[in-house]
Amino acid sequence: MKRTAFLCVAVVMVAGAVAFTTSASGHSDEEAAPVYGVRVPHGYRDWRLISVARVGDPLNDLRAKLGNDIAIKAYREGKLPFPDGTIIARLAWQQVTSETIQNAFRVRGGTETHLSPEQVEKLVDGSLVAGPPSNVQFMVKDSTKYASTGGWGFAQFNDGKPADEATHKTCFSCHEPAKDSDFVFTRYAP
């Protein structure tokens, strides 16, 4: 009886370990991006901020660049090329207006400033927040594996699914103008 109980505990523990390993790997069971085989890195939304940007017409999005610990360290120390293990994430959201912010502008613009209604509306129109997610892109540094593309592997995911091969074939050529900064466009925001 004691032995059976012990066996049961052992089986449960093994099952638990298997379940934990699977869940801890997060997205790693999901599909990898073509060409480079990059997967969505676990927990990337919690990484630290590198900088922000905006792209106007026709894309009209707001963007944030986040980096894993190796990336942030390299950025702060001004280390180029980026060391192996660096991952940079570029998150894009559709730009939308915020009614709450617009109201705040209208209230203050109308009562506490000397702005005309037209001027207030201009401020309202120029104020945008991050709306629905557009897509996320990653650059993964592995100087051996990705030797032919400046040491970087590239990936784009739309709604968790990798974009097609044609899209991924444009990544490196698009980043080539930034060769002097190790193919990375974004600078660290002070």
Add this chain to the structure above:
Amino acid sequence: MKRIALLLFAIATLAGIVAFTARASGHADEAASPIYGVTIPAGYRDWQLIAVKQLHFAGMGEQLRAQVGNDIAMKAFKEGTRPFPDGSIIAAMHWTRVPSEDNDKVLDPAFPGTHSFVIGSPVNVQFMVKDSRKYAATGGWGFADFKDGKPGDKALHETCFPCHAPAKDRDFVFTDYALAP
């Protein structure tokens, strides 16, 4: 002789601890914001991202902005907890917005005529600190605005709470958590 060495070692250790403590407190010795007495929280640049924004100001053009939060704030944002619990701190970093011709060139083949923008230089950083007792008169929030490490004047800080009043239904916080793409 051995005793003196031990004493020296003890003094050196103590001096090290004092030096470390002084350094670890970082900005805490610097000036506090008027009215609310909020100082710059150490390490806020390492906090997690809440969201990003563009804001257009009269005579100042557009700014690009990022909001980050300490662990208490991020937990509340992710779980949708309102009001925010005491200890929440939200930091809003504001930069000037400048056009990026380099990025435009890169984007042009795929998206002709695209105008893209990146950050220019830092404008200011603002903080909202939740302490429902200490700041009971202002929705539980203490406010602070720092430019180049120095707090803005009293008149500026008098505008914080009235400006946030329209967001009362959202515990006076404008920003929503931007979901992972």
